[in-house]
Amino acid sequence: MSTPIRFYFDFSSPYSYIANEWLDALAAQHGRAVERHAILLGVTFQAAELKSPVSYPIKREYSVRDFARSARFHGLDYKLPDPFPIPTQNAARVFWWLKDSRGEAAAAAWANAGLRAVFQRGLPLNDAATLKAVAAEAGIDPAEAESVWNDPVWKDRLKRANEAAIAAGVFGAPFFIVDGEPFWGNDRRPQIERWVASGAF
């Protein structure tokens, strides 16, 4: 019954960055593995007929403030990249290539490196040169990373990952599935914690 916690994230999602920082420790404390899924928020928003919170002027102002405050609340460094949001399909294709060819730990290390590059250093991960530099820092051959994100095989892999996420009911990020139970948002941490500590409530 101790299934992995499924964690859906987008490299351009501030709340995904925050959740990614606490998730491994929480899971380990309760004997759970984490199964990461890089997705494109834009695709899931479109499927659910939703839009990004920052696409609404009044909500954007609040959201930008809440991103930073939520990072402080969790004791994390934080910087909002400019421009924001950015397209993240190349970083996500590299994620799936690592996951399928080198396993979950390599993919998790890339998730950490990419999310921190965006939200601790404000780097434009959509820029090819920036993405290659971040890959190199993470011990990934930058030329190989670039050939991966241009490869139809990995483009298709990401497309299927998005479709699978939508089929699983994912409509935003971060999104968690624990024993089949869906939790949406970094702010569902207390409920997730109770669920894995004490079972369904």
Next chain:
Amino acid sequence: MSTPIRFYFDFSSPYSYIANEWLDALAAQHGRAVERHAILLGVTFQAAELKSPVSYPIKREYSVRDFARSARFHGLDYKLPDPFPIPTQNAARVFWWLKDSRGEAAAAAWANAGLRAVFQRGLPLNDAATLKAVAAEAGIDPAEAESVWNDPVWKDRLKRANEAAIAAGVFGAPFFIVDGEPFWGNDRRPQIERWVASGAF
């Protein structure tokens, strides 16, 4: 510096019901008063070009599940009324009449009575007979309540309350303003608690 916590709610908002249940104790523990504002979520959504989460089919299914789970998480009885959401302008007009003519405590008691009628008993508060019965239970003369919600003076009072909320940046409910800092959602409770306990972070 110990200003009241401003709390914006809609009588048809499940997360407002939940927050309304824990807010007074949290505020009292930290020497704060609570200043309640009944608003119409539909009006603030429209001003911010937003829609209710339950107007999106995929998000509705998750939201309905999360409403109930969040109530259980907080140890509260909960029932989703059918139909949902319901128009709540009449209950809100009675709220402003009580607040202006009898004070904050009388308005808070009505907020409690109305939110519990909807979300503990699933009552259709938009129905005139139901609303009058709930008013009577709460010690309010039902005929007086009905004349209030049909009175242009209280219609206008609610309209101005909505406009003031929008001007203060409110785009959803529950919405809290603490020392000028905006917090949106029942799930911001931990951040609000830290803010009132330890100051700005």
